[in-house]
Amino acid sequence: MLSLTIFFPLAAGLLLLVPGVGPTAARWWWVVASAVEVALVAGLWWVYETPAEGSLAFDEQVPWIPGVDSSYHVGLDGLSLPLVAMTAVVFLACAVYSLRDDDRPRTQAALFLALEAVCLGLFAAADLILFFVFFDLSIVGMYVIIAGWGHGDRARSALTFFLYTFLGSLALLAGFIGLYLAADPHTFDMLELARQDPFAGRGTAGVVVLGAILLGLAVKTPTVPFHTWLPPAHTDAPAVGSAVLAGVLLKLGTYGFVRLGMALLPDAWRSWAWVVLVVGIVSVLWGALVALAQRDLKRMIAYTSVNHMGYVVLAVGAAGMVAADTAQARGVAVTGAVTQMVSHGLVTAALFLLAGLFLDRAGTYEIAEFGGLAARAPRTTVLFAVAAFASLGLPGLSGFIAEFQIFTGSIAAVPASALALLGILVIAGVLLWTLQRIFTGETRGRSGGFTDMRAHELWAVAPLLALSLAIGLVPRPLLDVIEPAATTVVAVLGR
């Protein structure tokens, strides 16, 4: 069932390669396939029951390279299921958004469907090599999307993206090999590694291995100082590419922090925790301040991503600062981190799709070129405002739930985390100021000929924000899934 869910988009994408599929058929096929995928994931969620500690729901395992004990092993738990669901939703939004896109729709649809399968596989992977396979394929897929469908200096941005993240993936691989060799018997299986905890009490070796893994994930997330590939990649990627890149692919990094770092190398994680914490705080502040200085709308959103991912890094860092009486607080921080991943996925995807409108209508992302858009484009204005508020963490929207938990948990565990609150302030300022510059006042600049959102654009963005609102108002169903897994992770760290 889980494998079917993972590979259904790939199969749907391959069908598109049959010659003779027209552009309209391809676009609708993409939408239908993505919708079916969302239904499949919803089905999984419906029958999901929290698995016992040390096991996964929907566990499926087939040997792949028995010689090095690597297998096709997939399964879901409270950390991965919400991200799988978020992935399916974001990809559906992209499919709907592209309904009027004329640029080689057949190939584009096939590529996105394949990429969707890769991303789902990544979150479900329970084997390090399988994880790595999907990790690298996601890089290749995104490279082709930026280089093939981007604009501006896309070749260069795509190359930077590929080189940077490939560097990250190789660091990751080095760490995986270290884990494999430390385990006895040698294995790449995550569950088995978690059971063995091969680096327990082995000091530096574990610290070095986790260092390699952290480097890989830090590039992918990205955190300061490895974030420089992100803004150009976003600026030159197509709107749907940006939505997937920010909404889904960045989560691979932060998900890895929890799934690989905390769960497989708990001892070493405690040694690294303060570094992670500091990097998180710096990312939050740096991302916010640099976002403040941007004149390009898309770059500004890209830097808010650095800031938002910073909260997640901050939370997982704080969760590693083990003290006797803070287990509950640290559990809240990890829950907040996962919630933030989901929330940021939905909200940033919406923001990037909205930013795509500006390029489409006016050919530029320059904030200064716009003004008083509210009068011309009320629907765009409302949705952008909602997305901005969700992004800055207004209560009632998903960002608030996430950030509230992150800060409650982190500050209780490590009071110095409060420094990062400044980041929220600055980001709130940035977003409100941007709203003000683009949408209020006299209609001027390129706002003149701005056509408001069409139906397919509305139906792509609105559901994302509706989900954000739903999580903000009724967070319990989501938190019920995440909390047991977060508690388990924190318990492993405290051992």
Added chain:
Amino acid sequence: MAMRPLAMLPEILLFVGGLVCLLGGSFTPRRRQWTLRVVAAAALVAAVVAALAGASAGGTAFEGAFAVDVATTTARVVGAVATLLVLALAADEVAGDDRESETYALLLFATTGALVLAGARDLLVLLVGFFLASIPLYALVGLGRTARSAEAALKTYLVGALFGILMMLGVTLLYGVGGTTSYPELAGALAQAPVAVVGAGFVGVLAGLAFKAGSVPAHFWVPDAAQGSTGLTAAFVTTVPKVGAVVALYRLVVALPGPLDWGLLVGVLAVASMTLGNLAAYGQDDPRRLLGWSTVSQVGYLLVPVAVAGRSDLALPSMLLYLGAYAVTNIAAFAVTTAFPSVRDLGGYAGLVRARPGLAVGLVAVLLGLVGTPPTAVFVGKLTTATAAWDGGMPWLTVAVLVNSLASLFYYLRWVAPALRRDDPDDDLAAPRRWSAGVAASASAASVVLGLLAGLVWAGLGGPLSP
């Protein structure tokens, strides 16, 4: 110990096939020389069948001078299949040419030589294999009959002569202090020999094998041969001799005893090879020259398991897997260049994805495969060799492999990027040669499938060298 000549049936079949091509060529009219290609193909297929059939028998032949074990069998299958693919390229390049039958004969002889190298368990057999593999190579490289081809042939010959002499010198030294040329006996005989002489002898033999493998320090001929000779020769000389040489080196490192750390020396050469190959490939604009340098770096990765030979259980199977993976992937890449013979710079591939989407996807899969992107076969090879290096106590080799993989990405992308660009393609890209396109498609597909089925392949690569 017995003669058991039938244990060498695959080599015999290839050699006889070569003779038939050579002699038959004199009697066959030029437009019907394709029949000899069929003969050569039949010899190769028969060799593969014989290799697989003889795999279970195992043991040694010619009184222990030639080993038949998992390494020999793998080298036989990989070498013969690779030559078969090269033969398909020949259908485009030399069909109807006045050197057609000679090309087939030389290919078969050189393949025989490479396989003899792979199975050699005796320094003299090693020498025979070296010359049998080398001499046809000089002729093959020179067959292009252009100025560049002549230059490449001369360079190959001079480098080959120099390193061949070093190899003979090494064999002489080892024989001189050991009193025997058989590997199993050398191990005991050299234990008391002067370390300096043994070291010099090993370095000499290593030099000869480095020439065959095209690794540092005997790599100078590789880029010239890849660029100057015909496409089929380029594909052949960068693939099949390497298979024989790498396996031969593995046997040598396992056979020779301490006190010197042969593995460390091989490891240093491996790092030098991958690094130099990568750095030199950066500036290349001719795809074949770029691939030539890329094969120098690939040999570096192939030498990694040799460096930890005997120290990690993963070393042998990972090396054999990587050899097979490398062979199909490398030939697929060269096949793309022979499919478009007139396109000799990377920019000429602009818009390939529009002109020939299938070939473009194959090319991208192959080039990313050479980088080590999953799920291709080279990825599994790289993963397992890197793991073997760390497992064998050389984590710095693992780091070198990973860092170099990253470095190599840059120049492979210089080829991927234009191929995926949506420019209007050149007319040159409109009509690829049929056989080459077929080889490119099937070999690139094989490089991915081999990766997905790596578990099955790996199971077949278990088993030790014959003692």
